[in-house]
Amino acid sequence: MTLIHPTAIIDPKAQLDSSVQVGAYSIIGANVQIGANTRIGAHVVIEGHTTIGEDNHIFQFASLGAQPQDKKYRDEPTQLIIGNRNTIREFTTFNTGTVTGIGQTRLGDDNWIMAYCHLAHDCVVGNHTIFANNASLAGHVEIGDYVVLGGYTLVFQFCRIGAYAMTAFATGVHKDVPPYFMASGYRAEPAGLNSEGMRRNGFTAEQIANVKNAYKDIYLRDLSLDEAKNLINQHAENHSELQILRDFLTDSKRGIIR
Template sequence: MTATNIHPQAIVHPHAQLAEGVSVGPFSVIGPNVSIGAGTQIASHVVIEGHTSIGQNNRIFQYTSLGAQPQDKKYRDEPTKLIIGDNNTIREFVTFNTGTVTGIGETRLGNDNWIMAYVHLAHDCVVGNHTIFANNASLAGHVTIGDWVILGGYSLVHQFCILGDYSMTAFAAGVHKDVPPYVMAAGYRAEPKGLNTEGMRRRGMNPEQIARVQHVYKILYRQGLSYADAKAQILELAQSQDEVQVFADFFAESTRGVIR
């Protein structure tokens, strides 16, 4: 087993739980209610506080702040949580806050995510697996991000928005409504700009599967249908087409309306 390696100039509270193989660089601060899984590497000048749980084999770069209180005026020191999974890369100056009791009580990041510098996850956000957040992408509170989502640099996501699996935003997109699966969004008030077909190919979808998703896109955006009528047609297709089922799951969760 690899021993835990804590730099003598790091401050680690005696009640913090660090597994085998965790390394902590100089001038980093680890609070009493923090647990860190095996093999996670924490660089210098990192602050991890609050009720924060971090999984295995994460790489957390310098000047990151994890588990600070939510930026919510209603917060009254409740013991809400930040939960981070395994195999994530979290770059410089990233900030993740804990949840709130008026939300789900925790902020969550899944596994195998690539989080670039200056990204912010506000309270009660839920991020899936295999995502990429480019520099300065920021989520307001209560945002849900699916698997394999890509946020372009400086993308901003409004409170309570949902981005479906495989969706993608362009540079400086302002996401004010929900983004369906596979859809690319761009603009100050984000609008649909086609499908993330390259992402679908990379995930192993064949031409027939991609064609079925393209058909859904046409129903939603190209046939002049109302949202209700388009949704009804897509839900019918989802009963027999696995690729379309992800849209049914998305519609079931969507509350802010969909970008159109």
């Protein structure tokens, strides 16, 4: 079986494991490294300083490792790093980082990235996420583990979306979305708790109830955000699920959706 289609163009300096499959008319640049059992479809372009792990499936017409869409970029050797067991569908575009950011764009493990999604420069995406079609991240965005982005979700630069959060269809995220919470709307507003996602990922009824109570402290009770955070800090001492929320709120720079 021929793993590299004869029409594919692979730079001699590229480092591909012997088990990598490359489809017709794909182009792979000199500074690309690809791990074992990764499958690359037809008409894929992988360029820049790009490292891709093992067991990924990259579908046709994806563009990975192109220069960032940042006018300050001056051909610095920044990176795109992709982990293991990711599904990356048609027409996705992932750019490398910038020296004014962290110098890398990173996608973790076991992510499901649907068609036409975009990861801009310096984005950091965790593990086990799902990006529905056309979800797009501006530069410097951070996405936690097990996040689900609805189709056509747009995330403004420097925003963060916490672990186990979820956005609805066509959500415009302009501030941070805390862990476990749902967001919806052209200018994202809180839309309840992602309780089903929590259940599917092994959270107990008690843990879900604790997070729901924290959601009420922030959004439904007559409390200031500082008062709600103080209550969450107290309860987090004995509940690990609330520690994730506490740390996210503490580290938020843009503020959270309100």
